[in-house]
Amino acid sequence: MIDAQLKSRLLKGAPLLWVNPDQIPVLMAEVPVRPAQVKDAEQNWRDLAPLLQQCFPELQGPNGAISSDLIEVAALAQVMGNDQGRHFVKGDHALPVAGSIKARGGIYEVFLYGLSLARSLGLIKADDTPIALAHPEVKAAFANYTVAVGSTGNLGLSVGIAARALGFQAVVHMSSDAKAWKVERLKHHGVDVVQHDADYGNAVAAARDQADADPTIYFVDDERSELLFFGYSAAAAELRDQLDAQGIIVDAQHPLFLYLPCGIGGAPGGVTYGLKQVFGDNAHCFFVEPAQSPCALVQLAGGLEKQINVYDIGLTNKTEADGMAVAEISWFIAQVMHPLLSGVYTVADDDLFRWLALAHDQAGLQLEPSAAACLGGPAAAMDTAEGQGYLTQNGLTHHMTQATHVMWATGGSFVPDEEFQGFLAKGNQLLSQR
Ligand SMILES: Cc1ncc(COP(=O)(O)O)c(C=O)c1O
Incomplete structure (x- = not known):
């Protein structure tokens, strides 16, 4: 109390x-x-x-x-x-x-996800270094996967830009507080933006629900993620x-x-x-x-x-x-x-x-x-x-x-x-x- x-x-x-x-x-x-x-x-x-x-x-x-x-x-x-x-x-x-500081968490999590996905799909070998993800075949395969996140803005920018750089689809669920320029910048990077007429917690919950229902969507969970935490x-x-x-x-x-x-x-x-x-x-x-x-x-x-x-x-x-x-x-x-x-x-x-x-x-x-x-x-x-x-x-x-x-x-x-x-x-x- x-x-x-x-x-x-x-x-x-x-x-x-x-x-x-x-x-x-x-x-x-x-x-x-x-x-x-x-x-x-x-x-x-x-x-x-x-x-x-x-x-x-x-x-x-x-x-x-x-x-x-x-x-x-x-x-x-x-x-x-x-x-x-x-x-x-x-x-x-x-x-x-x-x-923003979100670069430290969002990029870290998306890039480590990319590595583990590439390994599990056999796109790279277990002992290949991360640079192997830059191979065009890996990027082409990643286009079938989506990285999603709920954000007030800056985490969305970080995750969206990182995901697109590796060839993933990216969806950012924005809260009603999100600033218009952050939405525009994401769209410019080829990120799908879903704008919620609700606060941050609701935007995250919506993104989590959508990801839970689809195995090709990886959800960066700002409320629970240890990868984000250690990136920071x-x-x-x-x-x-x-x-x-x-x-x-x-x-x-x-x-x-x-x-x-x-x-x-x-x-x-x-x-x-x-x-x-x-x-x-x-x-x-x-x-x-x-x-x-x-x-x-x-x-x-x-x-x-x-x-x-x-x-x-x-x-x-x-x-x-x-x-x-x-x-x-x-x-x-x-x-x-x-x-x-x-x-x-x-x-x-x-x-x-x-x-x-x-x-x-x-x-x-x-x-x-x-x-x-x-x-x-x-x-x-x-x-x-x-x-x-x-x-x-x-x-x-x-x-x-x-x-x-x-x-x-x-x-x-x-x-x-x-x-x-x-x-x-x-x-x-x-x-x-x-
Ligand atoms: C500029 C800025 N400062 C601080 C924070 C707070 O970070 P966190 O939500 O991880 O506490 C954010 C989150 O988006 C932010 O964009």
Whole structure:
């Protein structure tokens, strides 16, 4: 049951930070996944790299990796009133191929499905490397199979583009929150788009039902998929290497704070699980959700006895942050995050536009509203009574001048210019009213 006082604060719609009372040291946490699976995912990504490079000409780098920059944003942090420690944006808004964090999950799952299907159909040999999927005969055979997914938009882009690149048919079931430009972009890639006049959960259920009835349809299940989860988890090792390259230490005296936008929970959950394997208890991971769609918060605060959604407590699930317009967190992710997550903060839609404009102005970033949510993290952790309580409880107060804050910017570089100019104008107008 969700505490009455917390419920009443949530219903007021004002931003807040909830600290997870059930977080325990990572080595004591019993969760339904294993650390070795993160290592496997890192290896799978390395094995896939030559094929990815062949499929996507934009992967011109030396290793064919789907990776993003770690961008220091001191001026932006200053303008936002954050002055303790160093501040970075993890630039998944500019991830190649799909322009969002969803590239890490969707491409991973579709390509691994392609490999296992090709092996089971005898199209390639068990010991062939993934590049064998680029053979025209394999692609021709894949045309008889369909990859389907339900999405608020960005997962659809990632799965749809990946599926078409391997020669599959692709169907994306979009929720009513999906933005028109995402639908257009998918159609341009030859993806069938089914638009539902219902929320994300309903779009996923419709896609799952259709796939269940047809053995030639493979369903990427955003609510349940472990493949998506581990695809995301490999991002932690990438971040470790980037921090190492900059000589940034992470230990008990130099804590690492991470702020991750959350919808169904797969992307931030997978990344958090990976981070906990790499940095242990020195990684302090916070999810961020819209004030009207705090599905992770209500589930984790309400306890794991039964599933709770945001409608149950009287919220609307209406937000401009389309990627986070999700009423009920994945049950699988809730189990994994329950002992590991530090907390969840909520954001008001108007702040998303303000921060989006500041990020453009101060750091030249092109973010979509969902991604801008990460920028409120340092203030939530440092400037709220709950955040101060968290720092005290964890003995961190005196170490925060040596902290590293990483705000995970989850999408935006594919937003069409006209649309982005509209976001900017709105943000700037809101900023000028202050
Ligand atoms: C830009 C953006 N940020 C964050 C998320 C949240 O990811 P998840 O739904 O896996 O929690 C999404 C999901 O689509 C997204 O598009």
